[in-house]
Amino acid sequence: MAVMRLGRIAHPDGICFAVIDGPDEAPAEQLVAKEIAGTPFTSPEPTGREWKLSDVRLLAPTLPTKVVALGRNYADHVAEVFKQSADSLPPTIFIKPSTAVIGPGAPIKIPEFATKVEFEGELAVVISKPSKNIKAENWKDHVLGYTICNDVSSRDLQFQDGQWARAKGMDTFCPLGPWIETDLDKLNLDDQKINAFLTHDGHREQKQDSNTDQMIVKMGGILEEISASFTLLPGDVITTGSPAGTAPMVPGDSIEIDIPGVGSLINPIARA
Amino acid sequence: MAVMRLGRIAHPDGICFAVIDGPDEAPAEQLVAKEIAGTPFTSPEPTGREWKLSDVRLLAPTLPTKVVALGRNYADHVAEVFKQSADSLPPTIFIKPSTAVIGPGAPIKIPEFATKVEFEGELAVVISKPSKNIKAENWKDHVLGYTICNDVSSRDLQFQDGQWARAKGMDTFCPLGPWIETDLDKLNLDDQKINAFLTHDGHREQKQDSNTDQMIVKMGGILEEISASFTLLPGDVITTGSPAGTAPMVPGDSIEIDIPGVGSLINPIARA
Known part of the structure; x- marks a missing residue:
């Protein structure tokens, strides 16, 4: 089937x-x-x-042993968050642990000590088999399908800690879903829209309105680079970075990441 | 028994x-x-x-879902690696994924693109039960025992990437062992020696000769801080930071981390 x-x-x-x-x-x-x-x-x-x-x-459509993420992979997002050009601050790899993963509809829980928590809408892929040293041109041989990752990020902790493990890896900070789209040819990765809509006080506003054509490192390159260092296991998730438009969320809000052709990932925000 | x-x-x-x-x-x-x-x-x-x-x-004596590590937790090591005082550069949390874990005697494999790979001898603990929001004074209730972690670090990638995921999380960069010492009262964590011996060209030399009395954040505080953000699962490993004395290793070397009362963790170095 x-x-x-x-x-x-x-x-x-x-x-x-x-x-x-x-x-x-x-x-x-x-x-x-x-x-x-x-x-x-x-x-x-x-x-x-x-x-x-x-x-x-x-x-969550997969039970990853790890989520390997690319940071700073959209130039406009590098400018808005880091106040630098992407030329001077290239993409970097970080890890979100399995304990951060939640599914659609589950609340993103913000603890008191995280005072500026933002959404980041990202196109992600789910790995299909144990993989090391993937060649960029063969990336589809190692991927089960596309999904959506909300790379939830506490901006204050991100800059205070230097390392992003806590800011981006705490419990509930990795919504995945709504499902895995296994038709890899369905999307045109050179021209794929990514949207994010934040609902605050009952008012729904589009915050991210971008396109994968803004990605600095493309899908094949991302999988080649990451798998040169890390063995990827079936179900592991690779997420490809956020475009501009990220913004703070507070308890009571609802965040929807929408990638046409994949689906919509919606999560409410709550106090931990 | x-x-x-x-x-x-x-x-x-x-x-x-x-x-x-x-x-x-x-x-x-x-x-x-x-x-x-x-x-x-x-x-x-x-x-x-x-x-x-x-x-x-x-x-490896445990199959962790993640290794949560504390960086910059010994002032002398902060000075040698970061050329700054620990007051200006506080401890920080990072993650080593399960795929980095190897056991005693297994080779640490250095890829061509990692040109300055160093050992870091560290006292680690293994989590005994699902744990969140551990109180510092109750840390022993959540720990199965002590083990040794060699927090292998590619210094060039560490500074080039900014994020430490690749420098410290690539395959084979997390030797654990030789076993778990379950008598938590056996060590005096205010005065516990940590040694590292590097064998290069057949010559064995002591490189690390330190003591847990140099730790900035102590065991209870480490577990309280980390478990405030991350749910810890049985078998997960928390490693407490490296003292000074880290040094480069090259293929053909052998590195031994020795913590009296726990044991010795020895790994050869090879080319990936």
Whole structure:
């Protein structure tokens, strides 16, 4: 069976991987979650059990052992956050641990000591097999599909600590989802829109309105560079950096990262 | 049974957790590895199978989901690496991923693009249960035991990248072992020696000769600070920073981190 959208769901009897069937952009009540046997990394076969997506809850679509992230990969975002040109401050690699991962709809929880917490909407990929030393031109051989990562970042801790582990890696600071789009040819990575909408006090405003054509290092290069140092395991996530437009979020807000062709990842903000 | 030293071994029939029995500082042929049933996090019971330690191979004593590390936690090391005082450059948190972990005797593999790779001998602890918001005074309630971490660091990449993920997190850059010392009262953390010996061209030289009395943030404070941001899972490792004396290693060398009362962690250096 040709898997297109692959999710992980909590249904009335437990948790499973499922194909999310239905048209792009359709509301949840028009989508069907079809349970699959085995793992998404082999050949997923339908078990025959299915639910309306509106009757189940989407979880993070993968259980990564690590999320390896690229920072400073959009020139406009480097300028807004670091007040420097991307020429003088090249992309850099950092890690978000598995304990930071949450799924769609789960709250991003801000502790008292993080006083300026921002969203970062990013296109991410999920690794399909153990991979080291990937060649840029072969990157699709190592990828199960696309998903969305909100690289939540506490700007104050980011600059205070120097290292970004705490600012970007604390619990709930890595929303992933809503699912994995396994058709790698569906997106044109040279011209793919990335949007973010922040809802504050009931008012929804577009904050990020960018395009992957602004990426400094492209997908193949990112996977080549990261896999030269780190063995990547099935389910691991590589996230490709945020464009400009990041902004603070406070408890009560809701943040939606929207990548047309992949989906929308929506999370409420709460106090930890 | 009172577990004291807990290791993970590869024996002729497979891999298991084992109690490592015998006197401190004894050579491997005088130590016995006694297989245990279950996991070290519950009540380990001997199965009755045992081997001379010299007939089996020690593996990394834990399978952490992440290693959370403290950088710049010894003032003399801050001065030697960063050329600044510890007052102006406080300790910082970073993450080494699970894929960096190797056990005793396994080679640290240096890729061509890492041109100045140094050892850092560190006292580490292994987490015993899911833990968040640990109080400093209760840290022992969350710890299974002590082990040794060699926080291998590529100094050139560390400064070039800014973020330390690649410099300190690449494959093989996190030797752990030789086992877990579960008697938490065995060490006096206010006066515990840490040594490192580098063997180069057949000549063995002591490079680190320090003491945990030099630590800026103490064990309880480290666990309180880290667990305020990150949920820690059983088997996760917290490593407490390196004292001064770090130095470059090249293929053909051998590095030994020695913490009296815990043991010695020895790894050869090879080309990746």
